[in-house]
Amino acid sequence: xxxTGGRLRRAAVVGLALGLVALSAPAxxxxxxxxxxxxxxxxxxxxxxxxxxxxxxxxxxLWQATVGQRPAGPAALVFFTDRTRYFESxxxxxxxxxxxxxxxxxxxxxHGLLSxxxxxxxxxxxxxxxxxxxxxxxxxxxxxxxxFAWSPDGRSVLGTRSNDDQVISYGPDNQQLNDPEKPDxxxxxxxxxxxxxVVAAGTFAAHNGxxxxxxxxxxxxxxxxxxxxxxxxxxxxxxLDPAGGGLRWQVDLxxxxxxxxxxxxxxxxxxxxxxxxxxxxxxxxxAEQAAxxxxxxxxxxxxxxxxxxxxxxxxxxxxxxxGWRGDDPILRYVSETEQDTDRQAFLAALSPDGGREVLVxxxxxxxxxxxxxxxxxxAAFGGPEPRPSPFAAPLWVYxxxxxxxxxxxxxxxxxxxxxxxATVPAPA
Numbered sequence: 363x364x365x366t367g368g369r370l371r372r373a374a375v376v377g378l379a380l381g382l383v384a385l386s387a388p389a390x391x392x393x394x395x396x397x398x399x400x401x402x403x404x405x406x407x408x409x410x411x412x413x414x415x416x417x418x419x420x421x422x423x424l425w426q427a428t429v430g431q432r433p434a435g436p437a438a439l440v441f442f443t444d445r446t447r448y449f450e451s452x453x454x455x456x457x458x459x460x461x462x463x464x465x466x467x468x469x470x471x472x473h474g475l476l477s478x479x480x481x482x483x484x485x486x487x488x489x490x491x492x493x494x495x496x497x498x499x500x501x502x503x504x505x506x507x508x509x510f511a512w513s514p515d516g517r518s519v520l521g522t523r524s525n526d527d528q529v530i531s532y533g534p535d536n537q538q539l540n541d542p543e544k545p546d547x548x549x550x551x552x553x554x555x556x557x558x559x560v561v562a563a564g565t566f567a568a569h570n571g572x573x574x575x576x577x578x579x580x581x582x583x584x585x586x587x588x589x590x591x592x593x594x595x596x597x598x599x600x601x602l603d604p605a606g607g608g609l610r611w612q613v614d615l616x617x618x619x620x621x622x623x624x625x626x627x628x629x630x631x632x633x634x635x636x637x638x639x640x641x642x643x644x645x646x647x648x649a650e651q652a653a654x655x656x657x658x659x660x661x662x663x664x665x666x667x668x669x670x671x672x673x674x675x676x677x678x679x680x681x682x683x684x685g686w687r688g689d690d691p692i693l694r695y696v697s698e699t700e701q702d703t704d705r706q707a708f709l710a711a712l713s714p715d716g717g718r719e720v721l722v723x724x725x726x727x728x729x730x731x732x733x734x735x736x737x738x739x740x741a742a743f744g745g746p747e748p749r750p751s752p753f754a755a756p757l758w759v760y761x762x763x764x765x766x767x768x769x770x771x772x773x774x775x776x777x778x779x780x781x782x783x784a785t786v787p788a789p790a
Contacts, residue, residue, distance in 0.1 A: 413458045414438070414745030415737050421445050421725045422454050422462045422750045431756040433497035434461040436480035438737065438745070439722065441707060442473055442730040451729065453483070455494060460748030465492065475509045477553075478516040478735030484509055484553050491553055502556045507549065510572035511624035512735065519551045520561075520581055520604070522569040548572070548583060550604050561604045564612070567592045571682075573626040573634075575664070579603065580610065582634055584621040595645055601634070601664065611667040617643045622659060623682025623694070625738070633661040633670060635683055635691065653678065653698035659691060659712070675716050685738030687711050692721065692738065694731055707731040 415438050424447045434457035446452040446464060453465030453473070458480070465483060467473070472486045483492040489503030509521040525544035546568050548561040561581070569585040584599050586592035597620060600612040615636070622635035641655035642648075657676040662669060676693065685692040690711045697706045707730055709722040721743045724731055 413737070414742045415722060415733055416456060416460070416745045416747055417721065417743070418723045418747040419454075419456050419725070420747075420749060421727070422464060423752050423755070425752075425755045425759045426454075426462055426464050426750060427754050427756045428464045428466060428497075429455055429492060429494055430497040430499065432463065432754060433493075433495055434463045434754075435459065435495050437476055437483075437494055437734055438480070439731065439733045440465065440476055440483070441724045441728045441732075442467075443725065443728045444703065445725070445727045456748065457494075460746070461754060462748075462750035463754070472508070473730050473732075475512060475519065476732050476734050478512050478514070480734030480736065482553070484519060502553055503551055504556070504558070507551060509551075510569075511574055513550075513574050514576060514578045514735070516735070517552065517554075519553050520572045520574060521549055521551060522572075522585075523547050523549060524568070546585075559604075561602070562606070562608075563600050563602055564609065566598075570597060571621040571623070573621060573624050575627050576629055576631050579605075580664070582621060582626060584615065593645065595643070599636075599662075599667075601667070613662070613667045619660065622691075623684060625683045625685050625692075627664070628661070628689075629686050632664055634664050636660045636662065637676070637680060637682065638673070649698075659683075672714075674712055674714065676712065677718070684709070684733060685735070685741075687741040687743075689714070696729060703727050705729050709733070 419439065419441060421443065426446070434455060436458055438456050438458045440453050440455050442451050442453055444450050444452065446454070448464075448466055450469075451467050451473075453467060455463040455465055457463065468485075468488070471488065474483050474485045476483055481493065481495055483494060484490075484503075485492065486508050487506060489501050489505050489507055490499050491502045492499045504523075506523045507519075507521045508523070509519045511520050512518070513520070524546050545565050548563045548566070548569055549558045550561055551558040561583075563583050564587075566583075566585040566587060567589050569583060571585075572581055572583045574581055580601060581604050582599060582601050584597045586596060587598050591597070594617060596617045597615045598612060599615050599621065601610045602608060603610070618640075619636045619638045622637045626635045627633075628635065636659070637657055638660050639655040639657045642651035656678060657680045659674040659676055660669065661671040674691070677695075679695045679698050681694050681696050683691045684694050690713055692709055692711050695708050695710060699705050704726060705728065706726050707724045707728045708720055709731060711719045711721055713719070722731065722733070
């Protein structure tokens with residue numbers, strides 16, 4: 363028996379609905395699904411390999427859902443690229459099951475910090491904490507904080523807040539009423555409760571970096587002690603007890619040495635790593651001269667501040683140590699190119715003999731890369747290479763596809779009904 367116009371329309375609608383359900387099923391079950399690389403020699407994310415840092419990640423789809431739209435769980439890594447639908451720097455979460463999600467970044471916001479367990483992302487300046495497992499975001503910290511490093515236990519964040527007055531104002535006698543160059547505050551912040559404590563680290567015009575000791579009882583802080591040093595790009599290193607135990611020691615680094623990143627402390631707690639370079643130094647260096655610098659790792663004794671051990675050659679484009687694999691430092695590199703869109707971030711482990719093993723590769727156009735502390739501690743590298751799912755899209759994408767389809771079906775059904783009405787003979 364043939365279908366009438368009404369039955370045909372209902373069947374078409376039901377068929378479309380079932381099709382949409384089928385399309386959305388891979389995204390709805392992304393947290394528990396198996397993600398397979400379809401290329402030759404590809405790998406698969408399974409229960410046995412979940413929670414391992416992928417050895418390679420790829421650009422997301424332009425319609426990839428954000429963390430807020432479709433939460434994906436704790437991070438295996440986060441990288442930053444402008445090759446998304448936002449056409450500006452955007453965080454790309456790669457979850458531990460291989461799912462991809464976007465973390466939109468505000469204008470001039472900068473890149474935040476991943477918590478050691480990979481569950482939270484702390485945004486700089488705004489003080490908002492993004493829960494990667496639920497997609498909820500809330501402001502927990504006073505605005506203006508620039509975070510440097512999470513404490514090893516994941517309960518505190520070490521950061522800095524500028525006290526400079528944004529606008530200079532003058533009185534009736536042309537006297538300056540405010541100070542645009544006030545010393546910055548070094549802070550230990552509880553990112554969950556919002557409490558904060560000023561750390562007595564001495565006077566700094568600005569802080570450039572900081573790192574916790576493995577036990578969380580000491581911190582290393584670098585920055586320019588005054589405005590002339592800041593203009594000359596000279597830094598000082600201070601090691602102290604953040605709980606009020608006072609200064610342990612300090613040393614001037616000059617303009618060719620910097621703290622080697624948030625994981626500058628060696629796991630044994632006895633050495634502190636610096637990044638030193640040969641090449642042009644100071645504010646007058648061109649971008650090409652800065653890119654040509656050759657870097658090495660130097661070590662200081664954490665008890666005395668004296669140089670210790672042999673320097674370790676690093677090469678070019680190193681941006682800091684983010685973890686350790688035994689005695690081997692794991693460095694983040696960002697290749698220097700004429701165009702920022704051609705840069706590429708990757709992680710590599712350095713051996714004492716100068717060898718370099720690439721651990722994680724991101725797509726061309728990526729400008730930063732971070733891995734949660736718990737995976738760094740376990741040195742959980744060498745994971746599979748998941749591809750972003752095209753079905754992990756926000757609801758508006760499905761609605762955009764469904765509405766034209768429904769209209770087309772309604773038009774076809776209407777034409778069929780008119781054709782049948784025109785061909786059926788009138789009753790005698």
